[in-house]
Amino acid sequence: MRQAAQGRRVVDIELTRGFPAQPRRHWRPGAVKTLVTIMQGCDNFCTFCVVPYVRGREYSRPSGEIVAEVADFLAAGGKEVTLLGQNVNSYGRGLPEGVTFSELLRRIDALDGLARLRFATSHPRDLSPELTAAFGKLPSLCEHQHLPVQSGSDRILKAMNRGYTRREYLQKVAELRRVCPGICLSTDIIVGFPGETEADFEQTLELVEEAGFDQAFSFKYSPRPQTRAAALPDRVPGEVQAERLTRLQNLLNELTLKAHQRLIGKIAEVLVDGISKRSREELCGRLRTNQVVNFSGPRDSLGRLVMVKLTEAHPHSLKGTRVEDSSLSGIMLRQMTVSGLTIDPFTNSPIMILKDVDSDKAVPIWIGLLEATAIASELENIKFSRPMTHDLLKIIMETMAIQVTRVEVCDLRDNTYFALIHLNREGQEVTIDARPSDAIALALRVKAPIYVAEVVIQKARRVDLSAKEAITTEDAKKWTEILEGLDPDDFGKYKM
Incomplete structure (x- = not known):
């Protein structure tokens, strides 16, 4: 203040000496989503x-304070x-309690009643392996x-001054997709930054496609007062910026539409x-x-979690129809076909291979x-003189x-798969629990669609094979390597 009073130009970014106290929040009746600030x-x-x-x-x-606020919201x-901060990945630095962002996510995830947890914004440089693993x-x-x-x-x-390279960014993207195969990735992109050449812009287009x-x-x-970039030379002309932005957005719209089209039928x-x-x-x-x-x-669907069959893809949205009979919650379903059967080389047990109809x-x-x-027998169209079960x-x-109406492989717990059979009789919907093998054997006979929850697809790669009867730890390790490289094309219609 003294320096300013003397007419000297002062920039002081130490605006806050701690996080300001937050008043207890009250939510409007029926609120299902909220934003919770965790840092500034x-x-x-x-x-x-x-x-x-x-x-x-x-x-x-x-x-x-954060956990208490979230708990209050869930109780209401x-x-x-959605947890908010300019860079949530660096949450906890300077806090005497030593809680990292990953630990904060774990504490909130454990609260009763929480269906969905999100966060924004995440800086690529600070995206840690621990945070990636949380997905x-x-x-x-x-x-x-x-x-x-x-x-x-x-x-x-x-x-x-982003603090990472193109290669480092793509490595983080690849790890996110490995840990969470169904993850949706979004991003921010600036075109026409001072000094950006056509070659620089082409590299951005290439990264967009690769990611x-x-x-x-x-x-x-656009320059912001007091920022270092505002003083940089080699400004990109406005018409060049506009042309590059149009090209970029055309590519982004194409990629988004393709991503949405892959969801049709789910x-x-x-x-x-x-x-x-x-x-x-x-x-x-x-x-x-x-x-x-x-x-x-x-209208009674407002504020609820409902299941919707996705039927139309648009560049910025999807359209669907509500599925009234589903008892499944919190899961995306992928339609599958029975690719084939094979034998576990270590236990001699049969293995059924289900393949996503839209991917590998x-x-x-x-x-x-x-x-x-x-x-x-159904895959090979073999008929018996007397009906089997x-x-x-x-x-x-x-x-x-x-x-x-359909069969769903809905969960994988303790190395055991769970399924649901959805039935309809004169408009009345009934869902019954079943073993996946029985449910799928029936679905094949009545030509019913087979779905597998995305979470099951992810968990299937992490099955504890050492828990399978007669499999040694070494055998389990070898078979895990086989599964991780699983190619459905390796399996014919019937291999026993």
Whole structure:
């Protein structure tokens, strides 16, 4: 203050000496989503960004306050929480309690009633292996990561003071996809940063394709007062910025549409949070992977988690129809076919291989010999003089006008797979528990679609094979390596 009074120019970013006390919040009746601030400020000083100068240095909020606020929201009926900060990855630095962001996520994930957990924004430089691993471990943590890249050129990234290279960024993307195969990745990109050449911009386009972003926010660079980039030479002309932005957005729209098209036919959970902007007759919500879904349904769906079959893809949203009979919650389903049967080389047990109809994802399920015979006979169209058990079930259902609408392999717990059979009789929906082998043997006979939950696909790669009968630890390790390299094309229609 004394320096300012003397007419000297002063920049002081120490705006806050600690995280300000937060009043107890009250939520409107029926609120299902909320934003919870966990930190403020930023220490990164990207050359284009004004945040450190207007928000100050990083300060984290005590974890106990955060967890208590989330617990209050859940007690009021809330379902989804998004944790906010300029760089949430650095949460906890300077806190005497020593709680990292990953630990904070674990504590919140453990709260009763939490359906979905998100966070923003995440700086690529500070995306730790521990945080990446959380996407494969925490049930409530949504399969979506917003990871701003800003540019695909190492030269421009250095000029921006981003603190990572193109290669390092792509390595983090690859690890996220390995840990959480169904993850949706979004990003921020700036075009026309001072000094950006056509070659730099082409590198950005190449990175966008290589990373395979599902969503993106793109902007033309504009100088912010007091930032270092505002003083950089070699400004990119406005018309060049506009042309590059158009090219980038065309590519991004193409990639987003393709990502949405891959979801067509899937049944997925939607958190309904409002009326659609497209039509007052439709409801709107989001998938766990953050895509917007518009669908027709009763108004009592508002604020609820409902299952929707995705039927149409658009560049910025999806359209679907509500699936009334699903008892499954929190899971995206992928339609599968029975790719084949094989034998576990270590236990001589049959293994059924399910393959995603839209990708190369596959799921191995250990089954009994009798069930394997029932599945194989249907795959090979072998008919017996007297009906086998699953043939008899088909006959009974047809006689009683019961339809199998679909089969879902819905969970994998303690190395055991679980399935549901959905039945319809004269408009009445019934769901029954079943072993996957029995459910699929029946589905093949009645031509019912087979679905597998995304979470099961992820867990199937981490089955504890040493728990299988007669498998040694060394054998389990070898078989795990086989499964990790599993190619459904290696399996014919029937291999026993």
